Amino acid sequence: MIRKAFKMYLNPRCAKTYEERHQKLWPEMKEVIRSHGGHNYSIFLDEDTNVLYGYVEVESEEKWQEIAKTPINKKWWDYMAPLMRVNADNSPVQDDLRNVFYLS
Template sequence: MQRVCFQLQVKPERVDEYVERHRAVWPEMLEALHATGWHNYSLFLRRDGLLVGYFETPSLEAALAGMAATDVNARWQAEMAEFFEDLGDARPDTGFVLLDEVFHLEDQLATAGHRER
């Protein structure tokens, strides 16, 4: 399972509305994410608008392609685009910055031969 972490910048004056929109994401969007391989998906938001997302997937490329093929994703991205800074012509789901994973506890424990107690 691939662990994916990404960053976007929400316009600071839109943070409260962005949070409100995510209190009840459209059921068909939730189903599409699940069906296309987005697992353990979370978003974290600082008050200044720094948004960090995390999810696990068998394939990032397949997860992105799967969502790109859905009508609900096109509608959701169109509505969400106005909340973000520095996207240029990109949609939020293609304009994010991927972050490199530099540490994972379980991987290092396994390498060190740690056993569960």
Template sequence: MSETRAFIMRLKPGNVDEYKRRHDDIWPELAELLRQSGIHDYSIFLDEASLQLFAVLKLRPGHTVAALPEHPVMRRWWDAMAPLMEVEPGNRPKEWPLNRVFHLE
């Protein structure tokens, strides 16, 4: 059974169009890395009024997402995206995890 994770990130003002463009043209090597790490069914939604990004993804059993922060492709992506969004030291996007309070199948 898949594990579902949801979290919020935040864009800096004036970067909505560029953020969308970069995700429309996501690097093939990044998409493959995410898939290989066990991520599937990954979506990011935007609230343009608050610039909050709502991300939800599913993880396959045995996923290896904990290793992603050390992968060079992931690091390059974070460096490229850092000017557009709020980030931690090292350019990892700031994430606010969300807890599920309701689910309907």
């Protein structure tokens, strides 16, 4: 299993809507995450900075990257785009974090 951590950037005053949408995550989106090897997915919010910190365990980088090509993922990006900083294709601006310590 590959452990990945990253940060994304929420727009001001969007935290409540962001959280509500994730509490009601579409079943199809859950399935595509799982079918592309995603496990133990968490997102945390720093309310002082509106920075979101994500953590996910993936089976393989290649399999995980394929999720971006799925129609349901693109639909999710479009749905979430008004709430956060995004790229031209509505994918969230995301910065990977480097692991500096791990204790199992």
